[in-house]
Amino acid sequence: MSRGRVSALESDDRWARVALSFLLEPKNDGVHRLLAAGEGAATLACLRERRAGASQEVYVRLPELDLDALAGAVRRLGVRVLVPGDPEWPATVDRLRCPPYCLFVRGAADLASLTDRSVAVVGARAATDYGMAVASDLGAGLAERGWTVVSGAAFGIDGAGHRGCLAGGGPTVAVLACGVDRAYPEAHRPLLRKIAEQGAVVSEVPPGAAPFRGRFLARNRIIAALGRATVVVEAGLRSGSLSTANEATTIVRPVGAVPGPVSSVLSAGCHELVRRGEAVLVTDTADVVELASAIGEGIQPDRRAPRRPTDDLDPVEFAVWSAAPVRRGVPAARLASLSGQAEARLPPVLANLEMLGLLQRSGDGWRKTPERRRPEG
Amino acid sequence: MSRGRVSALESDDRWARVALSFLLEPKNDGVHRLLAAGEGAATLACLRERRAGASQEVYVRLPELDLDALAGAVRRLGVRVLVPGDPEWPATVDRLRCPPYCLFVRGAADLASLTDRSVAVVGARAATDYGMAVASDLGAGLAERGWTVVSGAAFGIDGAGHRGCLAGGGPTVAVLACGVDRAYPEAHRPLLRKIAEQGAVVSEVPPGAAPFRGRFLARNRIIAALGRATVVVEAGLRSGSLSTANEATTIVRPVGAVPGPVSSVLSAGCHELVRRGEAVLVTDTADVVELASAIGEGIQPDRRAPRRPTDDLDPVEFAVWSAAPVRRGVPAARLASLSGQAEARLPPVLANLEMLGLLQRSGDGWRKTPERRRPEG
Numbered sequence: 001m002s003r004g005r006v007s008a009l010e011s012d013d014r015w016a017r018v019a020l021s022f023l024l025e026p027k028n029d030g031v032h033r034l035l036a037a038g039e040g041a042a043t044l045a046c047l048r049e050r051r052a053g054a055s056q057e058v059y060v061r062l063p064e065l066d067l068d069a070l071a072g073a074v075r076r077l078g079v080r081v082l083v084p085g086d087p088e089w090p091a092t093v094d095r096l097r098c099p100p101y102c103l104f105v106r107g108a109a110d111l112a113s114l115t116d117r118s119v120a121v122v123g124a125r126a127a128t129d130y131g132m133a134v135a136s137d138l139g140a141g142l143a144e145r146g147w148t149v150v151s152g153a154a155f156g157i158d159g160a161g162h163r164g165c166l167a168g169g170g171p172t173v174a175v176l177a178c179g180v181d182r183a184y185p186e187a188h189r190p191l192l193r194k195i196a197e198q199g200a201v202v203s204e205v206p207p208g209a210a211p212f213r214g215r216f217l218a219r220n221r222i223i224a225a226l227g228r229a230t231v232v233v234e235a236g237l238r239s240g241s242l243s244t245a246n247e248a249t250t251i252v253r254p255v256g257a258v259p260g261p262v263s264s265v266l267s268a269g270c271h272e273l274v275r276r277g278e279a280v281l282v283t284d285t286a287d288v289v290e291l292a293s294a295i296g297e298g299i300q301p302d303r304r305a306p307r308r309p310t311d312d313l314d315p316v317e318f319a320v321w322s323a324a325p326v327r328r329g330v331p332a333a334r335l336a337s338l339s340g341q342a343e344a345r346l347p348p349v350l351a352n353l354e355m356l357g358l359l360q361r362s363g364d365g366w367r368k369t370p371e372r373r374r375p376e377g
Numbered sequence: 378m379s380r381g382r383v384s385a386l387e388s389d390d391r392w393a394r395v396a397l398s399f400l401l402e403p404k405n406d407g408v409h410r411l412l413a414a415g416e417g418a419a420t421l422a423c424l425r426e427r428r429a430g431a432s433q434e435v436y437v438r439l440p441e442l443d444l445d446a447l448a449g450a451v452r453r454l455g456v457r458v459l460v461p462g463d464p465e466w467p468a469t470v471d472r473l474r475c476p477p478y479c480l481f482v483r484g485a486a487d488l489a490s491l492t493d494r495s496v497a498v499v500g501a502r503a504a505t506d507y508g509m510a511v512a513s514d515l516g517a518g519l520a521e522r523g524w525t526v527v528s529g530a531a532f533g534i535d536g537a538g539h540r541g542c543l544a545g546g547g548p549t550v551a552v553l554a555c556g557v558d559r560a561y562p563e564a565h566r567p568l569l570r571k572i573a574e575q576g577a578v579v580s581e582v583p584p585g586a587a588p589f590r591g592r593f594l595a596r597n598r599i600i601a602a603l604g605r606a607t608v609v610v611e612a613g614l615r616s617g618s619l620s621t622a623n624e625a626t627t628i629v630r631p632v633g634a635v636p637g638p639v640s641s642v643l644s645a646g647c648h649e650l651v652r653r654g655e656a657v658l659v660t661d662t663a664d665v666v667e668l669a670s671a672i673g674e675g676i677q678p679d680r681r682a683p684r685r686p687t688d689d690l691d692p693v694e695f696a697v698w699s700a701a702p703v704r705r706g707v708p709a710a711r712l713a714s715l716s717g718q719a720e721a722r723l724p725p726v727l728a729n730l731e732m733l734g735l736l737q738r739s740g741d742g743w744r745k746t747p748e749r750r751r752p753e754g
Contacts, residue, residue, distance in 0.1 A: 023717075024717065056719050057718065059719070060718060061714055064714060130640075134639060134640075212700050212715075214696065214699045214700075258639060259636030259638075259639065259644070259658070260636065260638055261636075262511060262635060262636065262661065263507075263510075267636070271636060271658055271660050274651065274658045275658050275660075275664070281648055281651045281652050283648050283652075284639065287652070318591070319402070319591060322589050322590040322591045323589050323591075337441060338587075338589075340400075340434040340435075340437050341434065341437060342433050342436070342437055343437075345433075
């Protein structure tokens with residue numbers, strides 16, 4: 001079996017990691033053990049010399065490895081290669097059990113800065129109009145508050161989240177399951193170009209690599225790691241978004257889920273996450289910011305309804321007001337009986353309720369001042 | 378001040394409690410302290426003799442009290458008066474800080490049996506079509522499983538819950554804020570008649586009493602007490618249904634809330650209950666039955682998506698299947714490289730995948746057997 005061309009670049013940690021990303025699918029446990037113990041170059045040398053017991057997988061693509069050509073392509077495409085230790089390396093990916101061998105980045109923005117205040121917004125590809133609208137609103141709302149949306153550039157929720165974020169004037173980060181030079185889906189080529197212009201397009205597989213299903217699943221862990229929180233907007237019970245949520249939980253990042261109609265199969269995954277206690281229910285940008293913020297920052301107050309004039313009544317006043325009819329007035333004596341209050345106490349109470357605009361005189365009696373809307377019973 | 382006619386019935390605990398229900402609004406703390414210490418007759422005697430310091434409230438209606446006439450009306454209307462200790466008295470109301478003085482029941486069914494397996498289904502009056510449909514489905518689903526729906530017979534969610542339950546062939550219980558002889562709302566008179574025929578119409582205020590706002594709020598605690606769990610289907614942030622949920626929590630009964638579109642103000646109260654951890658998210662009858670069931674009964678398994686053929690593949694098979702293209706076939710050697718597997722290992726793998734219907738021959742190569750629907754990435 002050929003060992004492919006051995007390039008001088010292989011002794012460089014960065015390019016050795018690029019070679020690993022070509023040779024191996026993401027999340028190769030054996031190689032991760034080697035990488036944890038040493039550098040990329042040492043790991044690659046181990047593999048080349050068959051000194052270490054990674055799976056046979058590495059030797060299959062070895063004949064096809066041309067690191068000089070790959071490095072040339074990376075440079076030609078203007079793609080940056082990030083490795084652990086780089087200032088731009090987003091430290092959060094090191095929380096993953098299998099961090100990427102390296103990250104390929106297209107776009108001028110600094111990935112570490114972009115993901116400092118960021119939320120992963122994910123969900124179904126076959127989303128509903130409702131889900132698309134929610135994702136787009138969240139994206140815009142997050143951008144307006146200075147947060148970055150991280151997603152996977154897929155059809156549906158991903159695309160809506162990215163577009164909303166761009167519309168809100170913010171940069172956004174797309175993590176692909178294929179090389180950053182490719183557009184997947186093809187219809188999102190213009191969107192990906194825009195994302196690269198204003199934010200970053202990121203992948204752990206090298207330029208030219210195709211999007212396999214296994215790579216989508218692996219990619220989800222990077223989306224989860226690049227967000228301070230992960231929000232699932234719409235997801236069926238089988239959605240890949242649930243794996244993203246699961247990855248976030250694994251690295252102790254909070255997960256939010258957006259509720260929807262119980263009749264929608266595309267909200268069933270979100271509801272199930274909340275039911276199992278694996279996600280917090282979130283309904284708007286403020287909820288999401290609270291979720292993603294460090295403890296003590298961005299805490300959202302409970303939603304309280306606005307105060308009403310009757311909130312300030314004492315019990316006697318409330319009883320009298322409550323007992324007064326809406327349509328026809330009743331005399332004070334009758335109102336005393338209806339409300340269970342002594343008639344002698346009523347004059348100041350009635351005067352106060354009249355002053356507050358809650359009761360009004362009607363003939364020789366009293367009735368409630370009509371409200372625009374009856375309070376709920 | 379007149380003390381009204383003193384009836385011989387006042388020495389009877391049951392009728393003394395009826396007198397109290399006429400004289401006092403629900404939840405009179407002073408009178409509840411007296412009742413907790415003795416019987417209804419003794420309490421009433423205390424009040425008549427001004428021996429005990431209840432509020433002045435009791436003396437206001439005393440001149441209007443005609444217990445013989447009230448007892449006659451109760452009998453004429455075929456209304457049962459329940460008091461603590463009766464076999465039909467629903468023991469759960471004794472959990473309330475202020476249990477009703479007595480309960481008036483219209484309808485032949487036994488209230489204790491009706492509420493043995495019961496769920497309070499409550500929500501907004503100005504409900505949406507969505508909320509109405511969910512309440513109706515829940516009502517029918519609960520009835521089909523032998524559960525009773527308890528609600529307040531109001532417009533909106535209450536009515537839909539009752540009607541769904543009746544449509545499901547089950548009895549249902551309406552708790553009114555007015556006398557059980559009255560129809561409130563008037564438009565629900567036929568519904569209330571049907572509820573009384575198949576279940577029960579209940580109130581803590583005597584026949585003839587009008588529905589005041591304070592009585593609606595008080596009534597909500599009885600709805601909560603008569604359900605093993607309380608489910609809020611739709612509620613604005615100010616909805617009275619939230620007070621019902623709160624009463625359920627106070628007596629340590631579980632609360633469920635149905636999610637809905639985040640854009641709906643009538644789901645905002647439900648979402649807030651879930652966010653605050655005051656309610657469990659419920660999406661269907663099975664969830665509600667789980668919530669209402671005693672620990673260990675009716676536990677709903679996690680919703681899992683149906684298994685797919687690829688779930689059973691070993692890692693090598695999955696890698697090969699995953700790497701195979703959908704449209705044009707590729708030769709086995711190429712598939713080995715794409716999947717990162719040694720070519721020598723492929724023949725049995727390919728044979729197995731072909732047998733499972735996951736891969737198919739295409740020209741001199743292999744491709745994925747098309748799926749009706751692509752799995753989500």
